[in-house]
Amino acid sequence: MKLRKHIRLLILVTIAWVLFWIAGLPEYYQQYSITFMVIFDLAILPPIWFIIYRSAKQSRPERGLKVCLWWSFYISVPLFIYDLIYCGFYLGHGIGFLTQYWYITVYYFLPWVIFPPTGWLIDKRRRLN
Secondary structure, three states, X not given: OOHHHHHHHHXXXXXXXXXXXXXXXXXXXXXXXXXXXXXXXXXXXXXXXXXXXXXXXXXXXXXXXXXXXXXXXXXXXXXXXXXXXXXXXXXXXXHHHHHHOHHHHHHHHHHHHXXXXXXXXXXXXXXXX
């Protein structure tokens, strides 16, 4: 992937994080019940998956897995860093923010579980056609 696309992805996920942060104010979603947060996490996963799926599907042949791996990286690593800075350092939770803010923690590993198999299946289907 070219540097321009890396920068674009980083900008996109940064904007998404800022919007997510704003939507969670004043307590970064701590003001909501566990049930609400489970439903919220389950509701935002399909649209995110669909965006990644379309991105991989529109990529060149045999690049679906690679595209999904890059998306997994950009959806998890920069967002973890932003949350560590905000929740860990600014709010003073340290690494303990991972359990207190479990509803964001799941998105540090879910992309790695869901997106690479999606890319692999896209590539496999292309080879079969």
